[in-house]
């Protein structure tokens with residue numbers, strides 16, 4: 001049983017469900033969207049400034065949890081690399097009939113190759129499924145944080161959060 | 167002896183920010199550090215920082231260091247490197263600061279001195295703890311991020327504060343495997359998001375566990391860990407041996423206070439701030455007139471709070487030197503206090519806020 005982020009380092013199902021950064025089930029169906037798994041009040045707010053559409057609010061005090069406005073979020077993914085906690089993901093649930101895209105920050109070398117098949121892991125680092133690397137994004141704005149996009153079976157889109165580090 | 171208006175000891179975020187503020191106010195300021203390069207802890211921190219945008223959150227530690235350095239250089243302040251300070255002596259003509267430079271003893275006389283010497287890592291003793299391969303987590307961080315040397319391949323991290331979590335992550339980025347992170351307390355001390363990074367990379371975090379002993383001939387070869395109960399007593403039968411070549415100890419920092427003791431500052435003991443801390447008032451001035459503190463020496467916190475405390479001390483020194491009339495200094499200081507107070511909110515910050523209030527009370531003779 002996962003008792004929560006304070007004990008395991010992994011947000012529990014309950015913590016994720018009540019987290020104001022995690023979008024609703026119906027929003028996930030509509031198209032790509034940010035999923036902010038930041039469940040603990042820490043003094044941090046770069047995500048708020050990172051979103052060009054004003055879809056993320058931290059406000060005052062700075063320890064408030066980031067809140068996502070799921071209508072405003074276009075799923076552009078710009079916020080992912082701006083989060084020092086590496087807690088923001090992008091999920092495009094209905095990418096194809098059977099697969100979803102999950103984008104996550106990745107700060108290890110080597111970066112995976114686009115098109116390659118990789119081992120995808122969950123929040124606990126354990127293997128979940130094979131997935132195909134759809135994109136590897138690296139630019140000046142993301143300041144060294146690579147954003148990797150993997151294509152995985154749809155049922156794992158809210159489970160897959162990284163890949164094995166080589 | 168050369169006389170200067172003000173002198174700042176330690177070129178970490180606190181000392182750099184203090185120097186910039188004094189120079190901004192038009193004051194003459196000399197910044198001294200023992201290292202060949204200024205920046206304090208900042209240059210080994212390759213991760214993106216927390217805090218607010220004003221505290222340059224989301225920017226990597228070394229980039230914050232570079233920005234502060236550029237501001238310091240353009241402010242016209244004088245920076246003395248390779249200069250460990252070994253004495254601070256209040257004197258009737260000012261405060262004498264003695265230091266070594268290229269094996270030569272030197273001294274300066276200053277009207278005001280800011281001590282911004284930072285903190286140092288705590289250690290842990292257990293059978294085998296002197297074996298090569300066992301080191302402070304900050305030490306391992308310096309090796310990988312400054313010197314680019316990997317201390318080992320199979321690491322056990324002890325301590326789940328932010329330092330233990332971040333250094334574990336950085337060791338993996340540098341190519342090592344962190345086999346486990348163990349923590350004596352029943353919960354993780356640092357931020358969940360930092361813990362989440364190493365969990366995603368497959369490192370287990372074992373709370374209510376401690377290190378029993380390290381095994382090995384000429385260097386660590388394995389460690390024995392054991393589960394503990396809520397009174398930190400080992401539970402027989404829960405021992406586990408893990409093969410490892412490196413053990414990193416991240417069990418907290420203590421303020422580096424020798425210079426403050428030496429010049430006669432009054433102290434108080436606040437465990438939450440890292441132990442013995444020099445008492446200071448709202449201007450960051452200690453019980454010795456003209457001697458100020460800022461950053462981890464005044465209670466171990468973060469780079470963001472260290473920078474703000476440095477600014478505060480810098481403004482207060484500029485005011486004490488007569489560079490700012492009170493009507494200008496008071497609002498400037500208030501702004502900094504507001505930012506400090508917001509940094510000290512939330513479940514992690516509130517305790518530090520309370521501890522800092524206790525420290526300020528001590529200055530008023532409360533206690």
Ligand SMILES: Cc1cc2nc3c(=O)[nH]c(=O)nc-3n(C[C@H](O)[C@H](O)[C@H](O)COP(=O)(O)OP(=O)(O)OC[C@H]3O[C@@H](n4cnc5c(N)ncnc54)[C@H](O)[C@@H]3O)c2cc1C
Pocket residue numbers: 175176177178179180181198199200201205206207208211214215216217249250251252282283284285304307328329332333422425460461462463466467468469470471472
């Ligand atoms: C692994 C790790 C991760 C961290 N992550 C974050 C983070 O994400 N966000 C954040 O806000 N903070 C973070 N911090 C904390 C932050 O780095 C420190 O709180 C901050 O550096 C303290 O600043 P300072 O100026 O007081 O001291 P320091 O940065 O330690 O600087 C003190 C300087 O004084 C010098 N000095 C000391 N004594 C003398 C002497 N006698 N003579 C001459 N020079 C002397 C030292 O060599 C050093 O250069 C982290 C710390 C660590 C270790």
Ligand code: SF4
Pocket residue numbers: 033034050051052053054055056072073074075076077078079080090
């Ligand atoms: S994905 Fe784009 S629009 Fe959505 S919150 Fe992030 S930055 Fe804003």
Ligand code: SF4
Pocket residue numbers: 036038044045046047048058066082083084085086087088359
């Ligand atoms: S930037 Fe990341 S860690 Fe910071 S508040 Fe936003 S989501 Fe949380």
